[in-house]
Amino acid sequence: MAVLTSRFADGLAVGTDLVEAAETAIRQALAGLSGPPDLVCFFICGDDPEEVGRAGQRAMGMAPDAHVIGCSATGVIGDARGVELKPAVSAWAASLGEAKVTTFALETLRTSDRFVVVGLPERGLDDRVAILLADPYSFPTDAFIEHSSEVLGTLPIIGGLANGMQGRGSVRLFADGEVYNEGAIGVLLSGPVSVGTVVSQGCRPIGPTMAVTHAEENLLLELAGQPALARLEDIVTDLDEEDRELVASGLQIGVAMDEYAERHERGDFLIRGVLGIDPEREAVAVGDVLEIGRTVRFQVRDAETADEDLYELLDAHLERVGRVDGALLFSCNGRGSAMFGTPDHDALAVRDTLGPIGVAGFFAAGEVGPVGGQNHVHGFTASILVFSSSPP
Numbered sequence: 001m002a003v004l005t006s007r008f009a010d011g012l013a014v015g016t017d018l019v020e021a022a023e024t025a026i027r028q029a030l031a032g033l034s035g036p037p038d039l040v041c042f043f044i045c046g047d048d049p050e051e052v053g054r055a056g057q058r059a060m061g062m063a064p065d066a067h068v069i070g071c072s073a074t075g076v077i078g079d080a081r082g083v084e085l086k087p088a089v090s091a092w093a094a095s096l097g098e099a100k101v102t103t104f105a106l107e108t109l110r111t112s113d114r115f116v117v118v119g120l121p122e123r124g125l126d127d128r129v130a131i132l133l134a135d136p137y138s139f140p141t142d143a144f145i146e147h148s149s150e151v152l153g154t155l156p157i158i159g160g161l162a163n164g165m166q167g168r169g170s171v172r173l174f175a176d177g178e179v180y181n182e183g184a185i186g187v188l189l190s191g192p193v194s195v196g197t198v199v200s201q202g203c204r205p206i207g208p209t210m211a212v213t214h215a216e217e218n219l220l221l222e223l224a225g226q227p228a229l230a231r232l233e234d235i236v237t238d239l240d241e242e243d244r245e246l247v248a249s250g251l252q253i254g255v256a257m258d259e260y261a262e263r264h265e266r267g268d269f270l271i272r273g274v275l276g277i278d279p280e281r282e283a284v285a286v287g288d289v290l291e292i293g294r295t296v297r298f299q300v301r302d303a304e305t306a307d308e309d310l311y312e313l314l315d316a317h318l319e320r321v322g323r324v325d326g327a328l329l330f331s332c333n334g335r336g337s338a339m340f341g342t343p344d345h346d347a348l349a350v351r352d353t354l355g356p357i358g359v360a361g362f363f364a365a366g367e368v369g370p371v372g373g374q375n376h377v378h379g380f381t382a383s384i385l386v387f388s389s390s391p392p
Helices: 018-031 049-061 141-146 228-237 241-250 303-321 336-340 345-354
Strands: 008-014 039-045 067-072 075-078 081-084 088-094 100-110 115-118 127-134 157-161 173-175 178-180 184-190 195-200 210-216 219-223 252-256 269-278 283-286 295-300 324-332 358-364 367-371 374-378 382-388
Touching: 008 018, 008 075, 008 081, 008 324, 008 358, 018 039, 018 049, 018 088, 039 049, 039 075, 039 358, 049 067, 049 088, 049 173, 049 178, 067 100, 067 127, 067 184, 075 088, 075 345, 081 336, 081 345, 088 324, 088 358, 100 173, 127 141, 127 195, 141 374, 157 324, 157 358, 157 382, 173 184, 195 303, 195 367, 219 228, 228 269, 228 283, 241 295, 269 295, 303 324, 303 336, 303 345, 303 382, 324 345, 324 367, 336 345, 345 358, 345 382, 367 382
Parallel strands: 039 067, 127 157, 324 358
Antiparallel strands: 008 088, 039 088, 067 173, 075 081, 075 358, 100 115, 100 184, 127 184, 157 367, 173 178, 195 382, 210 219, 210 295, 219 283, 252 269, 252 295, 269 283, 324 382, 367 374
16 A cells, blocks of 8 residues: 655644644644654734734744744735735645755845845855745845845745735744844755746736837836837737726836847746836836846736736646645735735645645745746746755
8 A cells, every 4th residue: 555645735724813823834734744844934914913923933833843934924825725914824844855954044234335135054056945035124135136146146046025914013034933023034945855936927918029229227218219108109009908908007018038039928028017107208117227238028917817827837847847746835915816806816726737735825025036047026926936856
């Protein structure tokens, strides 16, 4: 008779007593493992930051022999469900065998002319991935991720920006028995562990690809030799009524990650928001600084496109690796009910495509994940860290 083993498991508990919910969720996750845990992650949604802190301390105390990280959030994911804006705790536990697990806490120090982030572990040749949970109010996540390659090289970083129900000052981060009210925490996984990343930005291109021919800071002045605003107006004119409504509700722009590709289709772009227009200069303001010569294409996002994109990327990943054992899911708090009408969408998509595996995570205030081999901070994205059985 075959014996089924499980290296990854999740748990979810909903209830106003957060300490009790933390105990229940952690207990569920630990009970689902076939062996002792090496890494435990948990996520807490609650109204009172002090109670969130107590629940986090209890969660860390329930796995004294494992490395444990966690954070507060405005919604959590576990047991193939999402829970938004209600007191709840989700948990995830992993038995990683011979893999090395190193937790860390990052803080920002100010020097005479710049900020310096300290606390990052030494980079090793067998490092596989870093998981990052950050306080968006106190930690410069965008700048840190933008410059991460200078220290970490091509190491993938995946995770999300934590939050609290009370906003600034209510974020709590947890790592190996310590509670942090600011900064960032995370874990570095090294050695024989098979991991991959799936980053679903959920956008669909509209109009042609164009080269940036004139720009100042984040203002696009010319695209393909014509005023950027005129180019955008021509594209919108050719759209049907439904797509025009999508443009009005939130236009995006995609920056091609491979300048030399013959074609640039959905999934080939890093998505950034369109912030507004400058009619006097016939310019379009975007959420990034783009150099002259970069290839861009305007994009729209809706529930149908986001659904298709996530399922396609998950199916493609499963086809590449053959089998998946567990995953961590960092989903934007603008997805869930706001986009799909249900908080369960992304959790169910992972379960539908990758199977009944241990999956947990939270609704983030910004998602971290690699696109085109470079780490970025995203919005309206599902960033997923996938553990498989294939050789690392």
